[in-house]
Amino acid sequence: DLNKLMQNSGDEGVIVVALGSFITFLPSKTLDTILTTLARFPHEIIFSYSGSTPRHIGDNINIFQWFNQNDVLGELSHPKTRLFITHGGLSSYREAMYHGVPMVCMPLMIDQFDTAAKIVSNGVGTYVKMKSLNNENLYEAMVEVLSNKKYSDRANQLSAAVKDVRMNxxxxxxxxxxxxxxxxxxxxxxxxxxxxxxxxxxxxxxxxxxxxxxxxxxxxx
Structure with a gap:
C-alpha cells in the first residue's frame, strides 16, 4: 500500500516526515503548525507519528505509526522522495545522505543541533528551530529546499561519493x-x-x- 501510494504521487512526488522513534507526542500547537503547513503543498505527505492526531487533516497527508524509513528514502521511492523533514537523528541524516534526499531539519535535543549545522554546511538543506516554529518559517524553509535545485544537486553529489566504494x-x-x-x-x-x-x-x-x-x-x- 505504501509503495502504491508513492508511485501514484504524480510529478510532485512525496515529502517524508519523521521526527524519530522517541517522539511519540507533540504539543497540539506544534502538531497543528506542522500539519497545516504540510497541507499547503501539492505533494503527497508520508508522516511517521504514533501520537493522537486531529480528525481533520489535509487530504494529501498520510500518517503511519511506523514505516521503513530507509526504504521510503531510497529503493522504494527514489526519485519520488523530494524532501525529508527530520529531527536530525544521526541515522536519519546518514540515510538521507546515502540516498541523496535534501532535508529540512527541526532539531529537538542534544546532537541533533550539530546534525542541523552539518546539513547546512554540507549544502543539503536548512533547518528551523523548534522553539520558533510557525507556519511561515517552516513553509519558507520547505519552499527554499524544494525550489532551489542546488540542494538536490549537492545531495546527489554527496550520495554518489558515499556509494563510490570498492566493495558493497x-x-x-x-x-x-x-x-x-x-x-x-x-x-x-x-x-x-x-x-x-x-x-x-x-x-x-x-x-x-x-x-x-x-x-x-x-x-x-
Whole structure:
C-alpha cells in the first residue's frame, strides 16, 4: 500500500516526515503548525507519528505509526522522495545522505543541533528551530529546499561519493569472513584488551599528578 501510494504521487512526488522513534507526542500547537503547513503543498505527505492526531487533516497527508524509513528514502521511492523533514537523528541524516534526499531539519535535543549545522554546511538543506516554529518559517524553509535545485544537486553529489566504494556490504562481509578463516583474529585484537587496570585507567599518571599537586599545595601553605 505504501509503495502504491508513492508511485501514484504524480510529478510532485512525496515529502517524508519523521521526527524519530522517541517522539511519540507533540504539543497540539506544534502538531497543528506542522500539519497545516504540510497541507499547503501539492505533494503527497508520508508522516511517521504514533501520537493522537486531529480528525481533520489535509487530504494529501498520510500518517503511519511506523514505516521503513530507509526504504521510503531510497529503493522504494527514489526519485519520488523530494524532501525529508527530520529531527536530525544521526541515522536519519546518514540515510538521507546515502540516498541523496535534501532535508529540512527541526532539531529537538542534544546532537541533533550539530546534525542541523552539518546539513547546512554540507549544502543539503536548512533547518528551523523548534522553539520558533510557525507556519511561515517552516513553509519558507520547505519552499527554499524544494525550489532551489542546488540542494538536490549537492545531495546527489554527496550520495554518489558515499556509494563510490570498492566493495558493497555483501562483498565486504565475505572478505572479512574469509580473512578471519584464513588468518585468525589475533592480529585484529585491540591493544587495550591486554592493558592492566593501572594502565587502562592511567592510575600511575593520576598518582603522579595528585602527588605534585599535594607537594605544591603543602609548599604554598
Amino acid at each position: 556490504a555483501t562483498e565486504t562481509a565475505v572478505f572479512w569472513i574469509e580473512h578471519v578463516t584464513k588468518y585468525g583474529v589475533s592480529h585484529l585484537t585491540v591493544h587495550r584488551k591486554h592493558l592492566s587496570v593501572i594502565e587502562y585507567y592511567l592510575l600511575d599518571v593520576i598518582a603522579v599528578i595528585v602527588t605534585i599537586m599535594c607537594i605544591a599545595g603543602w609548599s604554598l601553605r
